[in-house]
Amino acid sequence: SESQGVFWANMPGFSSSVEDAQLQRGVGTSSNGAAAFGASLNLRTDNFLLEPRASVSLLGGSFGTLRREVHASTGRIAGHWAVEARLGKTTTDGYVDRSGTEGTSYFLQGGYFADETIVKLLAFGGKQRTGIAWNGITSKEETKYGRTYNSAGHMNPGSTKAEARYRYNTDNYEQNHYQAQLTQRLAPALYLNLTAHHTQGYGFTDEYRTGRKLVKFGLPNFTDTSGKKVKKISLLRRKYLDNVFSGGIATLDYKGERLEYTIGLSGNHYHGYHYGERTPITPVPYQVEPTDRYYDGDAHKTDLSGFVKASYELLSGLSLFADLQYRFIDYRISGTNDRVEQGKPQELSLRKRFNFFNPKAGLFYQFAPQHHLYASVAVAHREPNRDNYTKVTPKDYPSAERLTDWELGYGYRSERFTAGVNVYYMRYKDQLVKNGKKSDVGGDLSENVAKSYRAGLELSSSLLLLPSLRWDLALGMSRNRIADYTLYVEDYDSGKFVAKQYQDTEIAYSPSATVSNTLTLT
Numbered sequence: 238s239e240s241q242g243v244f245w246a247n248m249p250g251f252s253s254s255v256e257d258a259q260l261q262r263g264v265g266t267s268s269n270g271a272a273a274f275g276a277s278l279n280l281r282t283d284n285f286l287l288e289p290r291a292s293v294s295l296l297g298g299s300f301g302t303l304r305r306e307v308h309a310s311t312g313r314i315a316g317h318w319a320v321e322a323r324l325g326k327t328t329t330d331g332y333v334d335r336s337g338t339e340g341t342s343y344f345l346q347g348g349y350f351a352d353e354t355i356v357k358l359l360a361f362g363g364k365q366r367t368g369i370a371w372n373g374i375t376s377k378e379e380t381k382y383g384r385t386y387n388s389a390g391h392m393n394p395g396s397t398k399a400e401a402r403y404r405y406n407t408d409n410y411e412q413n414h415y416q417a418q419l420t421q422r423l424a425p426a427l428y429l430n431l432t433a434h435h436t437q438g439y440g441f442t443d444e445y446r447t448g449r450k451l452v453k454f455g456l457p458n459f460t461d462t463s464g465k466k467v468k469k470i471s472l473l474r475r476k477y478l479d480n481v482f483s484g485g486i487a488t489l490d491y492k493g494e495r496l497e498y499t500i501g502l503s504g505n506h507y508h509g510y511h512y513g514e515r516t517p518i519t520p521v522p523y524q525v526e527p528t529d530r531y532y533d534g535d536a537h538k539t540d541l542s543g544f545v546k547a548s549y550e551l552l553s554g555l556s557l558f559a560d561l562q563y564r565f566i567d568y569r570i571s572g573t574n575d576r577v578e579q580g581k582p583q584e585l586s587l588r589k590r591f592n593f594f595n596p597k598a599g600l601f602y603q604f605a606p607q608h609h610l611y612a613s614v615a616v617a618h619r620e621p622n623r624d625n626y627t628k629v630t631p632k633d634y635p636s637a638e639r640l641t642d643w644e645l646g647y648g649y650r651s652e653r654f655t656a657g658v659n660v661y662y663m664r665y666k667d668q669l670v671k672n673g674k675k676s677d678v679g680g681d682l683s684e685n686v687a688k689s690y691r692a693g694l695e696l697s698s699s700l701l702l703l704p705s706l707r708w709d710l711a712l713g714m715s716r717n718r719i720a721d722y723t724l725y726v727e728d729y730d731s732g733k734f735v736a737k738q739y740q741d742t743e744i745a746y747s748p749s750a751t752v753s754n755t756l757t758l759t
Contacts, residue, residue, distance in 0.1 A: 238482055238507035238538050239623040247410045247438070249340025249363040250325035253306060256281045263661065264597065264615035264642045267544035267562040268488065268499060274619040274640060282359065285319040285348055288312040301330035301337070313350070320347045334387040335405050336370035353422040362413035369406040369444065390445050392471070410440030410478075428490045436482040445518070447471045452580045454515045455531040459522050470519035476575065480509040484540075498547035509536040509623075513575050532582040534572035536623065541565045554603035558613070562595040566620050574627050587626055591637055593618035599644075607651050615642045625669060628682055635685045639666040656698040663691040670719070671745045681746075688720040689744060709755040717747035 245251075258280050265273025289312040296304040306325035313319055323344040331337040342363035349356040369389045378386050382398050390406040419431040448469050451458050458468050484505030491498050511534040516527045544562035551557055568589045573582035599613030621635045629635075646659035667685045674682040693715030700708045722739040 238505070238540070239480075239509050239536055241619075241622045244410075246338070246340075246365055246367055246408075247363065247412045247440075248342070249327050249338075249365050250304075250306065250323075250342030251344070251361065251363070253308075253325060253342075254282050254323055254344040254361065256283050263644065263663065264595075264617040264640065266597065267542075267546055267560050267595070268501060271503065271505075271540055271542045271564055274617050274638070282344075282346070282361075283321065285321060285346070285350075286310040286312050298329075300332055301328070303328050317350050318348070319350070321345070331368060331370065332385060333368075333370040334385045335390060335403060336368040336387060338365060338367040340365040340367075355418075355420040357416075357418040359416040359418070360414065362411070364411040365409070367408045369408055369442065392445060392447065394447055404445035406442070406444040408440070408442050410438065412436065412438040412440075426492050428492075430486075430488045430490065432486040434482075434484060434486075438478065438480045438482075441475050441477040444474045445471070446474050449474075453577045455577070455580075455582060456515075456517075456521070456525065457523070467519075470517055470521065472518055473516040474513065475515070476511075476513045478509065478511055480507065482507045495550040496547070497549075498545065500545050502543045503541070505540045507536070507538040507540075509538075510534075511536065511572075511574070532573040532575045534570065534574055534585055536568075536570045538569075539565075539567040556601045558597075558599040558601065560595075560597040560615075562593075562597075564591075564593040564595065564618070566591040566593075568620065570623070570626065576627060583627070585627065587634075589620070589626075591618070591620050593637075607649055609648050610646070611648075612645045613643070615644075616640070617642070619669075621669065624680060624682060628674075635669060635683075636667040638668050638685075640664070640668075653701040654699070657696070659695040661691075661693055661695070665689045665691075668744075673745065686719045686722060689718060690720075691715060691717045691744070691747070705759050707757045707759075709753070709757070711751075711753045713751040715747070715749055717744040717749070718742065719744055 258278065260276060260278050261269065261273075262276045265277035267273075269277040269279060289310060291309040292307070294304075294306040294308070296302075304325065304327040306323065308321075308323045310321040311319055321344075323342075325342045327338070327340045327342075329337055340363055342361075344359075344361040346357060346359045348358070368387075370387050372388045374384075374386055374388075378388065382401065387403075388394075390404040392402045392404055393400065396402070413436070415435045417433045419429075421429045421431075423429055449472055450469055451467070454472065454474075456470075458466060460466050482505065484503065486501065486503040488499055488501040511532070512530045513532050514528055515525070515531055517525055542562060542564040544560065546560040548556055548558045566589075568587070568591075570585045570587040572585055574585050576583040578584075595615075595617050597613065597615035599611060599615075601609065601611045603609045617640045619638045619640075621637065625635045640663055642661065642663045644659060644661045646657060648657040649655060665686075665688070667687060668689045669683040670686055670689070671681045672684050693713060695711070695713045697711040698709070702708055718741050719739070720741060722742050724737045724739065725734040726737060727733075728735050
């Protein structure tokens with residue numbers, strides 16, 4: 238909720254429990270999630286099996302990769318009940334030195350099925366321990382230490398390859414998800430869906446760091462026995478995240494002959510606890526408790542939203558679609574952060590509130606059995622994430638992003654051939670774009686740009702060459718530009734920053750052409 242991202246390493250083996258996945262580019266409908274801004278990913282977990290089944294799976298690969306998994310399902314018991322379980326473990330040494338991982342996972346679900354009622358209980362999660370290997374490698378390091386060199390945990394930098402000593406730096410995280418779902422038919426065309434969810438996460442990075450400035454860890458400089466002033470030491474550093482995410486979603490769905498609508502409400506609360514500990518390895522002339530925290534911060538985020546979504550068939554084959562969503566966010570950060578300012582941890586005292594209105598509308602026209610046209614316009618907003626606030630000073634706090642997305646498309650479908658063309662223009666206000674800067678754990682940092690856009694053409698086709706052979710081809714061409722951008726570059730001679738102006742410049746990490754070409758033999 239704070240980082241606005243999913244870290245798949247924290248969910249080892251989860252893909253084994255996914256029935257299918259749908260990725261939608263652009264602004265998604267409100268039922269896809271509160272902030273379906275640039276794209277939305279919908280993962281549907283396994284359907285319950287009707288017959289009892291059990292399986293054991295073993296997978297082996299290079300670099301010591303081994304995955305083992307057991308799965309069992311009761312099938313339908315007495316026509317109404319079902320239970321399913323999956324347990325797995327994946328280990329690998331990794332290609333880069335000390336980049337190996339060990340992950341355990343579980344997936345449990347139970348269900349009750351009646352003519353008008355479905356109840357599901359799910360629990361899934363995993364625990365992973367992964368070697369830190371995000372530093373990259375220079376050509377000089379590759380020549381000296383080899384292609385698989387990993388500088389993380391190098392205890393005596395500058396040493397020869399034979400003399401080098403390392404500590405296994407790791408990223409550790411455990412995440413457990415719990416969900417309860419109810420689907421109740423209230424009338425022949427009216428359904429109530431209720432979901433309650435709770436996610437608990439806990440983890441830390443465990444690192445050996447050399448040449449670290451004492452002031453960066455809230456420790457005073459000192460003079461050693463030889464009279465030399467010491468400003469840097471080696472130490473062990475642990476950065477922790479202890480967080481809880483809970484909430485509920487309720488929707489009322491009506492499906493008539495010409496009218497379909499969904500009314501939805503959702504409320505979520507996130508509590509993230511961030512803190513860090515450090516233990517000096519270089520001797521220091523004062524006491525430092527291993528559990529002493531050099532930063533200690535708290536974050537709370539409440540996210541409430543409601544929406545009404547409807548589709549109405551105006552004429553035979555012609556449907557109108559509309560979706561209205563209101564979203565409220567209250568985000569608070571307090572305490573201290575790991576960023577040091579003037580010898581002290583950064584003090585955090587942030588409270589931001591956002592009120593977003595996200596309307597969407599469109600037309601769908603099936604003008605012949607095999608041909609259809611569609612057009613849509615959608616508005617979406619997104620609040621900045623944690624790094625956008627904690628990596629800058631308050632005067633540089635970013636604004637929320639706003640996106641207006643226009644789309645126009647055509648599709649053709651027959652028994653052997655399908656094709657589609659889609660044209661889009663996405664106009665942004667205050668888009669947060671990656672600027673090349675990195676956090677200390679390798680994450681990309683972003684900044685607002687006042688005006689920018691993404692425009693493109695997408696082509697897709699699928700041809701059944703033989704009853705068992707399908708050819709899928711897709712092409713995307715786009716233009717992604719910032720209208721006006723000012724880059725500040727430090728002039729080392731004068732010590733000042735020099736502004737460079739760019740007009741209609743490209744947005745980073747935005748390829749102008751993408752192609753996929755797939756042959757599938759069944």
